[in-house]
Amino acid sequence: MIKPKDVHVDDPLLMEYVEGGLPWEEIISLEHHLEGCDRCRIKVERLRALERALIEPVLETPPASLYQQILNKAVKRRITLEELFLSLSLGFVSIFSILAYMVSRYGGTYLTHFLFHHLNISFMLKNGVRNLNRLTLLGEKLMQKFSIEGPGTPGSLLGFSGTLLLLLAVLAGLIFFNKRLITGYQKNEKK
Amino acid sequence: MELLVVNYQKGLFNYFLKNLSDRELSAELTQEVFLKVFTKLKTYDFHFKFSTWVYSLAHNLLVDFFRKKKNLTFTSFSNKEDSSPDFPELNTVTREDTLIQEETSEKVWNAVESLPETYRELLIMRYVNELKYEEIAQILGIPMGTLKNKIFRAKQKLVETVGEHDKT
Numbered sequence: 001m002i003k004p005k006d007v008h009v010d011d012p013l014l015m016e017y018v019e020g021g022l023p024w025e026e027i028i029s030l031e032h033h034l035e036g037c038d039r040c041r042i043k044v045e046r047l048r049a050l051e052r053a054l055i056e057p058v059l060e061t062p063p064a065s066l067y068q069q070i071l072n073k074a075v076k077r078r079i080t081l082e083e084l085f086l087s088l089s090l091g092f093v094s095i096f097s098i099l100a101y102m103v104s105r106y107g108g109t110y111l112t113h114f115l116f117h118h119l120n121i122s123f124m125l126k127n128g129v130r131n132l133n134r135l136t137l138l139g140e141k142l143m144q145k146f147s148i149e150g151p152g153t154p155g156s157l158l159g160f161s162g163t164l165l166l167l168l169a170v171l172a173g174l175i176f177f178n179k180r181l182i183t184g185y186q187k188n189e190k191k
Numbered sequence: 192m193e194l195l196v197v198n199y200q201k202g203l204f205n206y207f208l209k210n211l212s213d214r215e216l217s218a219e220l221t222q223e224v225f226l227k228v229f230t231k232l233k234t235y236d237f238h239f240k241f242s243t244w245v246y247s248l249a250h251n252l253l254v255d256f257f258r259k260k261k262n263l264t265f266t267s268f269s270n271k272e273d274s275s276p277d278f279p280e281l282n283t284v285t286r287e288d289t290l291i292q293e294e295t296s297e298k299v300w301n302a303v304e305s306l307p308e309t310y311r312e313l314l315i316m317r318y319v320n321e322l323k324y325e326e327i328a329q330i331l332g333i334p335m336g337t338l339k340n341k342i343f344r345a346k347q348k349l350v351e352t353v354g355e356h357d358k359t
Contacts, residue, residue: 011340011343011347012336012339012340012342012343015339015342015343015346016339021324046350047346050299050346050349050350053295053296053298053299053300054296054299054300054303054314054317054318054346055296055318056296057205057209057296057300057318057319058296058297058300059201059205059319060204060205060208060214061201062200062201062204062218062221063214063218066200066204066218066221066222067196067197067200069218069222070196070200070221070222070225071192071193071196073222073225073226074192074225074226074229077226077229077230
């Protein structure tokens with residue numbers, strides 16, 4: 001309810017009235033007040049004039065190159081992320097290859113013995129190594145089953161080569177996948 | 192991604208341009224907003240309107256920019272300004288009232304650019320970016336009542352500024 005004529009309407013309420021944001025019952029009440037209040041009416045006129053001028057701002061068109069620059073930066077950043085992913089994959093594959101080589105060359109038990117006894121590792125890691133030990137023992141049993149002689153022999157070298165080939169295939173797949181992504185972005189960029 | 196750039200680049204560019212009056216800098220900051228949008232997209236809260244989120248990123252960049260520049264005229268939103276005087280007593284239509292009715296939009300917007308940053312940004316968000324009061328309040332993190340008061344004071348200040356521009 002709008003206040004009596006000897007009390008003036010709050011400024012934000014007048015602003016909402018001019019901007020058309022008041023409910024109809026408040027509009028009726030306010031317009032009734034405005035009929036008898038010069039001060040509020042002048043404020044409303046002033047706000048209306050300002051509103052008319054503000055409502056249509058002169059907007060400038062961004063530089064033509066901006067659109068392309070934004071997309072280029074986004075693509076560049078995306079490629080950087082892909083490159084990071086590729087590097088991490090490569091690192092993972094390398095570490096895995098070295099471990100596979102050590103397992104095949106010296107035997108899983110030797111490796112886990114080395115890690116377990118010569119490195120002062122935490123309890124969690126010890127448990128992890130125990131599990132790794134179990135896995136390598138299982139691997140060695142499997143190798144024996146398929147007539148692969150054991151660690152450090154031509155048979156194990158063959159197993160290591162197979163592992164390495166598999167990892168190289170995974171790596172090639174990753175590179176291909178990344179290249180496809182990059183090419184896709186470059187095509188979008190050209191469009 | 193392209194659609195996002197098409198929809199927001201003009202609004203963001205004009206947001207910075209009206210605030211900073213520097214085309215090159217505005218283009219640079221617009222690019223930065225988009226980079227932030229792309230990288231922080233996962234953190235976007237779906238409870239808010241997307242435009243609110245985009246403009247809050249733009250607002251933060253602008254505040255950072257002013258902080259870096261150590262622009263002393265830029266003040267953060269506090270309740271201090273609420274103690275500023277109300278409209279002067281108006282028994283008759285003043286010179287400013289007559290003048291503002293004759294002003295073109297261009298002149299008024301030139302006057303907006305010379306307002307203090309806090310007032311200027313509010314009017315830009317409201318009229319250039321066409322954000323609702325709720326959205327602006329969310330972006331600035333201030334209550335609706337405070338925001339409405341501030342916008343009113345910004346308009347009041349603008350009337351005075353337009354009058355001063357015309358006198359000179």
